[in-house]
Amino acid sequence: MTVAVAHRSEHDLLGDRDVPAEAYWGIHSLRATENFPITGTSISAYPHLIEALAAVKEAAARANEELGLLEPEKAMAIVAACREIRAGKLHDQFVVDVIQGGAGTSTNMNANEVVANRALELLGRAKGEYQYLHPNEDVNLGQSTNDVYPTAVKVATVFAVRELLKAMAVLQDAFAAKAFEFRDVLKMGRTQLQDAVPMTLGQEFSAYAVMLDEDRSRLAEAVDLIHEINLGATAIGTGLNAPAGYAESARRHLAAITGLPLVTAANLVEATQDCGAFVQMSGVLKRIAVKLSKSCNDLRLLSSGPRAGLNEINLPPVQAGSSIMPGKVNPVIPEVVNQVAFEVIGNDVTITMAAEAGQLQLNAFEPIILHSLSESITHLRTACLTLAERCVTGITANTEVLRAAVENSIGLVTALNPHIGYTAATDIAKEALATGRGVAELVLEKGLLPAERLAALLRPEVIAGSGTPQAV
Template identity: 70%
Template structure:
């Protein structure tokens, strides 16, 4: 059996053995030992890793321009960062997603991985920090307190637009169904009771509008994330940084990431304030609430198939029971419901974490990051699943829906302007008592002709506003009441 070879690294607490082939170093190793919390490393969020690499690259370029970092080291750091942003070495980002220290362990994990890869590019061994040091060179002019929140904002900004794309695709699927079902007459309901007729297309169009609104709210929230505190170092005063560093680093970061970042007007405020994350989380909660409501509707409308509403059919995805033959459950809306519950809970976590910040720093940004990225990623995956495995395959039970309208007492509402509120109420009561259709009783009592009733029951008449000539002024007033 081959024996593992280690290298010795030193930090404030003393010497420690680090695996010789590891790109991380002593600070990362201590974090791994101290925070065995979730078993999930920050590598699960590639947008965060790429953001960290972009920041370190921008910092090296800015420091080189200012004459603080020689070109040989700067070039090696830049090349290492470019490799990471291309997807390499993500498995070397091993610290837990939940950690103490306000993100210091994440920042040091990045510093050490970049330093050790840069050392290799310069022809040196990992851990040979006399040639290029994680703190002295990779972290030059920086602090966790400006690197970490800037990385969170860059990562969130990138992932928000992928979520917006997924929501847009889902919206288009509902729009297509709205067109497909535009002539399918059904009963609308309020408080789960029959209300007035509408079309299934109108019902599905509301879902498209709801999602369209939230895409716009996400884009508005993204604008707040462009304001960063890079260059403020520890608390916002810029200690240990060149006076021109913040502006130069910000400019370089824009070139590297493509995100139009800007330096916050008050850097001390920006270093401690988590308001942008709270705002974004609130929008994510809004998205979750709407998606969950839509899924509640889909489950209810498809309930049955024979003893429920049975108005629409969801695609069958898997057998629904180990004991009941033939049972198929609405599993896709159910999983999206659960994502929504998680996002709502994540919003509460972010709220508490943002509120718990003290004085010049919020130490709880790691849990804010973990909660935000979970919400964004799970919502995006939920939207994709709902689109592909549910909405695109929905069909309507047209005859059943039409029969529901014809059998409904709610259709009596459409008769108000034609036979008067009092007569319509009598017809409705008679229909309930006898179990007969409203139309039958109207014809039997001679309140309308068959031709008039047929015209009235056309979908385009029942489901759209139109000018009506009341039969009696007192009936018109009664209908308004």
């Protein structure tokens, strides 16, 4: 038995179409869902974007009312609808695919229609009765997709980056805690995968914490550039159809709504076509991904084994590692973080090409920039939290393996070189390498240093320079 679905008829420049009566979206959103069946992921999957769009529409309504362009009753209804959306309601009505042609027009129209139809309800009217409150003439008054969309993307990016910064701090603290825990655990450092000189495991983990601290600073710098908006630029930056004072009024209201120190670009024509701030942000995200992946490579290498690898640290086992090899446990958490890093690096290429492909007064490819930036920021955030909670906090050290490697390493002789002389150190290194005997053992046997002096020189705080990890 087929149940009939009630519809309402809507009209656009291409003709009439039936829209489900209960839908808050309208004919423009309907056509967009048909035209762009690309990812299967609608913009509703990006709550920061939806909330940012509602904030922009609310700010615009307040500015238009303030300038006498929008009747107070309409403005009040639009503001109320936007506040509901910002509170999490009606997100499922944002149905257009995140990747779309038209420079984000479908996203802007989807927002206009949802806000308009909810505002109509609040006015006691039915959805689709646009003669009382219109998506374009009222909700989009004084605006263009070309200033609404990039402004919303920037606001959404700022809030998403704040969450990433917090997640990075959690991971940084996890590494720093391990650095302190392992401050007296002596091990061999390596360069080019060859024995180098002794260090502490604490120093090794401290480096990972410091790298994250540096990247958090770079990310905070990059997000500052995202606070410059072009709201009020309308189509190409000339402000056509936006009255005098609109840009500043809309900016002021949007800043108040979001709590962000937003500024209007000095040159709106430049700001409407330039995606440089997104390129800068993506470059910093790539930097974070590269360094995070490097740290995960180290964790996988240091934990390799347990019998035929380095076996210097133990990663917490979180799942069985093989369907055929009993007892095998794999470093799955660092592996998944590696894959997030690969994605972010690829997204950076996408954002670079999209920014470069802009022509004349508008970049038509901001939807893919939004998609790529959002994926990079969101996935890096969850990767940092997962790595901290499911891996780093549970890492343990195989102290005996680490100590034995130091005692048996030829690299140990470098630390003793100032005390026994270069020639004697060279002879000790050659004999140790030829016989497989330990450096310390040979130094004692040849009487080059007394046992007490050798023991003092091999203490972690002496041999590694400092047993205290660098503060972060």
